[in-house]
Amino acid sequence: MGNVEDTKPMEEQINNNKTAFDLNDYTIIKEGEAEILMQTKNEVFYNKSQVNNRDMSIAVLRTFISKRKEEHEALLSKRMQKASKVSESHAANGSSNGECEPSEVIPEGEPCSNGDEPEKAVEGRAPRELKPTRVLEALSASGLRAIRYAREVEEIGQVVALDNDKASVEACRRNIKFNGSVAGAKVESNLVDARVYMLTHPKEFDVVDLDPYGSPSVFLDSAVQSIADGGLLMCTATDMAVLCGSNGEVCYSKYGSYPLRGKYCHEMALRIVLACIESHANRYKRYIVPVLSVQMDFYVRVFVRVFTSAGAMKSTPLKLSYVYQCVGCDSFHLQPIGRTVSKNTSVRYLPGFGPVVPQECSDCGKKYNMGGPIWSAPIHDQDWVTSILSDVKAMKNRYPAFNRISAVLTTVSEELPDVPLFLSLHNLCGTLKCTSPSAVIFRSAVINAGYRISGTHVNPLGLKSDAPMDVIWDIMRCWVKNHPVKEQSSDQSGSVILAKEPILQANFARAVASLSKAQAKKVARFLPNPERHWGPKLRAGRTITSKHVSLLGADAVNNLLNNNEEQEAEEPQAKRIKTEEQTPISCEKE
Numbered sequence: 001m002g003n004v005e006d007t008k009p010m011e012e013q014i015n016n017n018k019t020a021f022d023l024n025d026y027t028i029i030k031e032g033e034a035e036i037l038m039q040t041k042n043e044v045f046y047n048k049s050q051v052n053n054r055d056m057s058i059a060v061l062r063t064f065i066s067k068r069k070e071e072h073e074a075l076l077s078k079r080m081q082k083a084s085k086v087s088e089s090h091a092a093n094g095s096s097n098g099e100c101e102p103s104e105v106i107p108e109g110e111p112c113s114n115g116d117e118p119e120k121a122v123e124g125r126a127p128r129e130l131k132p133t134r135v136l137e138a139l140s141a142s143g144l145r146a147i148r149y150a151r152e153v154e155e156i157g158q159v160v161a162l163d164n165d166k167a168s169v170e171a172c173r174r175n176i177k178f179n180g181s182v183a184g185a186k187v188e189s190n191l192v193d194a195r196v197y198m199l200t201h202p203k204e205f206d207v208v209d210l211d212p213y214g215s216p217s218v219f220l221d222s223a224v225q226s227i228a229d230g231g232l233l234m235c236t237a238t239d240m241a242v243l244c245g246s247n248g249e250v251c252y253s254k255y256g257s258y259p260l261r262g263k264y265c266h267e268m269a270l271r272i273v274l275a276c277i278e279s280h281a282n283r284y285k286r287y288i289v290p291v292l293s294v295q296m297d298f299y300v301r302v303f304v305r306v307f308t309s310a311g312a313m314k315s316t317p318l319k320l321s322y323v324y325q326c327v328g329c330d331s332f333h334l335q336p337i338g339r340t341v342s343k344n345t346s347v348r349y350l351p352g353f354g355p356v357v358p359q360e361c362s363d364c365g366k367k368y369n370m371g372g373p374i375w376s377a378p379i380h381d382q383d384w385v386t387s388i389l390s391d392v393k394a395m396k397n398r399y400p401a402f403n404r405i406s407a408v409l410t411t412v413s414e415e416l417p418d419v420p421l422f423l424s425l426h427n428l429c430g431t432l433k434c435t436s437p438s439a440v441i442f443r444s445a446v447i448n449a450g451y452r453i454s455g456t457h458v459n460p461l462g463l464k465s466d467a468p469m470d471v472i473w474d475i476m477r478c479w480v481k482n483h484p485v486k487e488q489s490s491d492q493s494g495s496v497i498l499a500k501e502p503i504l505q506a507n508f509a510r511a512v513a514s515l516s517k518a519q520a521k522k523v524a525r526f527l528p529n530p531e532r533h534w535g536p537k538l539r540a541g542r543t544i545t546s547k548h549v550s551l552l553g554a555d556a557v558n559n560l561l562n563n564n565e566e567q568e569a570e571e572p573q574a575k576r577i578k579t580e581e582q583t584p585i586s587c588e589k590e
């Protein structure tokens with residue numbers, strides 16, 4: 001934290017700007033290149049631990065800007081080539097059929113922007129210059145994030161910061177002035193309901209950032225309409241207890257999906273948010289392409305591009321699935337919502353075949369819970385992840401949270417892209433009541449059986465694999481043969497599983513690929529929290545009551561209530577919540 005004494009030039013600047021406020025009433029908080037004034041009364045929301053979120057967003061923004069440029073150049077050169085071919089063949093009337101490639105970014109006003117009735121492209125039309133990126137920070141509070149974007153991401157044109165809270169907008173305007181000429185020229189702050197603003201500014205922003213208290217659900221419908229074609233939606237959800245199944249029905253009412261309380265619940269949370277954004281986008285003939293989806297600290301943050309195409313939208317049911325999870329052994333199976341049948345050049349879109357599971361679990365005989373629908377297509381674009389990670393490494397000093405975000409990106413870069421959710425070795429062993437093989441031994445057995453396996457950024461103990469559940473249980477049966485367990489009652493899921501003979505004979509010999517590249521090179525993949533009370537905060541000015549359980553989760557609230565006195569002594573207005581590393585909300589089975 002800065003202090004008033006060492007900011008003389010800034011003080012002068014404020015005086016020059018004739019801004020009437022007394023610096024003694026404020027603490028100066030520095031993050032990245034932004035400095036914000038926090039009133040000692042702390043009426044405006046600020047959470048230090050969201051530095052990871054802001055750093056990650058800056059990294060993605062930088063990559064978005066460079067990819068947007070590349071795509072625009074590629075589009076121009078494609079058009080030039082087409083135009084020169086046309087002139088070469090003297091085919092003056094050989095105009096384009098106006099079809100858009102799904103991955104093409106169509107600059108504002110270009111053909112196909114509505115995706116419904118592609119306009120005819122006009123050959124030889126002067127290419128439009130790519131306008132500087134415009135960002136909407138829809139829920140800006142102090143303006144810290146908006147100011148960081150403007151000051152740190154060189155090629156940003158404008159950042160519009162919104163808030164419906166007067167004190168926040170006043171703070172934001174004060175902070176814009178306090179941050180000098182670049183912030184002053186680029187950041188604009190408005191007192192408005194973000195939903196109204198986004199609805200009245202359709203397809204105007206290249207980037208829309210949603211960073212709400214708790215759930216983003218009420219902002220999604222307007223946000224997907226405010227994004228330009230090919231633009232980026234960056235969206236946080238901190239209501240992890242809801243998304244992870246503490247109140248499944250609340251999750252359903254907010255997001256339209258049922259969560260399951262498995263070890264993979266944090267990844268499921270990401271996939272529920274993605275499915276929800278896709279559903280809002282579809283209402284406007286739009287669809288999403290996720291570029292990065294992370295669960296960090298106490299929230300999820302997704303980065304998705306939004307495109308318009310009525311045709312591409314037909315594929316949405318192929319990207320969504322229900323999840324069946326056994327109540328006894330935690331085996332899980334995905335039920336895709338849709339499928340396609342191709343005949344010659346035509347493709348038919350049909351409902352998925354189901355059910356993919358019998359009434360009783362084929363491993364242990366218990367019933368299934370059904371959750372979802374979730375986004376079951378890839379949640380990251382690995383090409384983007386590689387670019388983001390290498391940009392971050394190249395600008396290490398410009399990211400206060402470098403260690404954390406590079407660790408997360410490294411782990412993300414090694415995830416199997418096409419395997420939704422993950423297994424927990426601890427859970428498997430818990431079901432069988434056996435000792436656990438090391439992750440290397442287990443991974444080796446899966447690889448030796450001919451399947452792929454990787455870690456997940458969501459949980460240091462999680463394992464993603466394309467091996468079917470019966471193969472996984474066969475591997476565990478073979479393990480138990482060499483590491484016997486005590487006899488258990490015959491109706492236990494573990495006993496039922498172990499009563500069957502394995503079909504596959506597992507080979508536990510160490511496989512070369514049993515360690516990921518980062519593991520082999522001892523590159524950090526998971527880091528502990530940097531300090532105590534690294535967690536979510538409530539709405540500015542609120543005190544904590546048991547009503548917040550649904551927002552923060554029972555554990556987090558209990559922790560907070562237990563630590564309240566101690567915290568009050570340390571920081572009178574700070575309402576931070578202690579969380580466990582990587583597993584802030586308990587997602588144990590009922």
Ligand SMILES: C[S@@+](CC[C@H](N)C(=O)[O-])C[C@H]1O[C@@H](n2cnc3c(N)ncnc32)[C@H](O)[C@@H]1O
Binds near residue numbers: 047050144213
């Ligand atoms: C979690 S804070 C944002 C934090 C900020 N993005 C940051 O990085 O520090 C959420 C903000 O959204 C504002 N807000 C809530 N509902 C809103 C609405 N409908 N329109 C505009 N702002 C809203 C709140 O006043 C609050 O300042």
Ligand SMILES: [Zn+2]
Binds near residue numbers: 329361363
């Ligand atoms: Zn089962």
